[in-house]
Amino acid sequence: MTYNGTIYRPPVEANTFLLPVTEGCTHNSCSFCNMYQDIPFRMLPLSEVEDYLQEVKESYGRYCERIQRVYLVGADPFALSARNLLERIDLIKQYLPNASVITMYARTDNIASKSDEDLKMLKEAGVDDLYIGVECGLNDVLENLNKGYSAEDTKEQCLRLNAVGIWHCDLLMLGTAGKGRGLECGRASAALEIFGSQPEEHGGFHELHCRLYRGSGHRAFPEYERKAV
């Protein structure tokens, strides 16, 4: 398989089998990100995915049966339609019969483009632990970052995942609001993730049911914008 671009995966997936299914990012416009700048979004055809799985099977034989978790490579493979994802998952199960969890990055708009029925079918097929770039609970910051969606949009879509039982791992960039706004960003993100619409004085609860929060101190000041990279 010839793969264009760098393969990125979350650190916690260090021991997971990686399967390329897309190149590039459907959005490719976040102001702080240059990971896929020169790589147009492309869905790898089913035949390329199958050739790769075939090679893996030939190289590793019965060890393939040990693989239980598969990470789909790409900035947002969840952008694929439910039908395309399910076709690829069917293939995975032909070659890796014990693969029961299919994980990947997902943007909020990738989730929004799917019906509840789609999400249910994907969950039943093993899709779980979607990595979502929530970044920050402040909408002016998200606008600055050019994420393409608001904090409320993300919350709405995460609640849809919860309703069908798909776990998600929410990624926060706590330094992104800039100097002097760290606390504000932290509080807004915590309110989004933890308290939701439940008043804090009632004790709050993990409304978004996130399996993992991953916070970083990354910032995105104008001098770091992709145009200047």
Ligand code: SF4
């Ligand atoms: S959605 Fe992710 S990969 Fe795409 S531009 Fe934004 S940060 Fe980069």
